[in-house]
Amino acid sequence: MSKQVKVGIVGGAGYTAGELIRLLLHHPHVEIGTVVSSTQVGQPLHSVHDDLVGDTDLTFASELRGDEDVVFLCLGxxxxxxxxLKTPLPPRTKVIDLSNDFRLAADQKAGGREFVYGLPELNRAAIRTADSVANPGCFASAIQLALLPLAAAGLLREAVHVSAITGSTGAGRGLAETTGFTWRTGNISTYKTFTHQHLGEIGETLVGLQPGFGQPVRFIPYRGNFTRGIFASVYTTCELSVLEVQNLYSDYYRAAPFTVVAEQEIHLKQVVNTNKCLLHVVRHDDQVLITSALDNLLKGASGQAVQNMNLLFGLEETTGLGIKASYF
Structure with a gap:
């Protein structure tokens, strides 16, 4: 591709925007034009995202230039x-939203736009032709990737049970007691048990793949004493043998460049700082257990947003995302 994709970012001071900028600065087909922040106008990007020192001299702006090919919304x-609604964009400008505002079917129309749910392993073809994309939630990405093959095969019969832990960056950059070091270190807690906001998008996906599925997804989220990553354990009743269910998952994700079905048990360090989701599938009695691990800021947010941008503009899906895990 010869033409560079001109990018604008709105809400540029948060964690997801910082990771997005880091990825896009090294993307071979991207030009970052404007990074908008209502609180940091005129300040260099590296004054907030200090990992960018030496990488860019860009400063935060008060508004977009107006010539963007795509705008990423990293707002709360x-x-x-x-x-x-307050800032109409030209019809030719594509939008990728990283909030939860447009993820549910009832919310996907706004300002003359119609958003496509941006989980590539589910909606790759629709994303390619969309004008706007609703990036999935981080927990939702990890849990849905653990369940898509079962739902697509119509094999979900009973309630789905999920226990998942996330790092402190999942709560965003804003200060709160439960995000501070002294509270998190050596600590663990649950929150939003059975009521987490990502359950809505998970439920819509499962019913879309397996119409008539009406069993609950019983989700217990945990706050972890680390900064980034999600590790989820998902189990439900399944009639398949262990070999059959492993083959089902391997076949389903055969063409998915970032979702990998591992033969061995997985752990979080394998995915932190990557756009991968690793899955491991085993069977215990009549239950299938799927463990799922991803980086909440990358495959759970900014990395997946870049993956969606690549699809929107006809680029190789993996472009700009060949990053290695922070293993050691």
Whole structure:
């Protein structure tokens, strides 16, 4: 591709925006034009994202230039819709939203746009032709990737049980007691048990793949005493043998460049700082257990957003995302 994709980022001071900038600065087909922040206008990007020192001299702006090919919205939940309605963009400008404002089917129309749910392993063809994409939630990505093959085969019969832990960056950059070092270190806790906001998008996906599925997804999220990553354990009743279910998963993800079905048990260090989701599938009695691990800021947010951008502009899906795990 000869033409560079001109990018604008709105809400540029948060964690997801920082990771997005880091990825896009090294993307061979991208030009970052403007990074908008209402609180940091005129300040260099590296004054907030200090891992970018030496990588860019860009400063935060108060508004977009208007010539963007794609705009990433990295605003807080509930703010993207309001911003889009107040700031109409040219029809040719594509939008990728990283909040939860447009993920549910009832919410996917706004400002003359119609958002496609941006989980590539589910909606790759629709993403390619979309004008706007709703990036999935981080927990939702990990849990759905653990369940897509079963739902697509119509094999979900009973309730699905999920226990998943996330790092402190999942709570965003804003200060709160439960995100501070002294609270998190040596500590663990549950939150939003059975009520987490990502259950809505998970439920819609499962019913879309397996119409009539009406069993609950019983989800217990944990706050972890580490900074980034999600590790989820998902189990439900399954009639297949262990070999059959492993083959089902391997076949389903054969063409998915970032979702890998591992033969051995997985752990979090294998995925931190990558756009991978690793899955491991085993069977215990009549239960299939799928463990799922990803980086909440990359495959769970900014990396997946870049993956969606690549699909929108006809680029190789993996472009700019060949990054190695921070293993040691």
């Amino acid at each position: 939940h509930g703010n993207s819709r309001e911003w889009l």
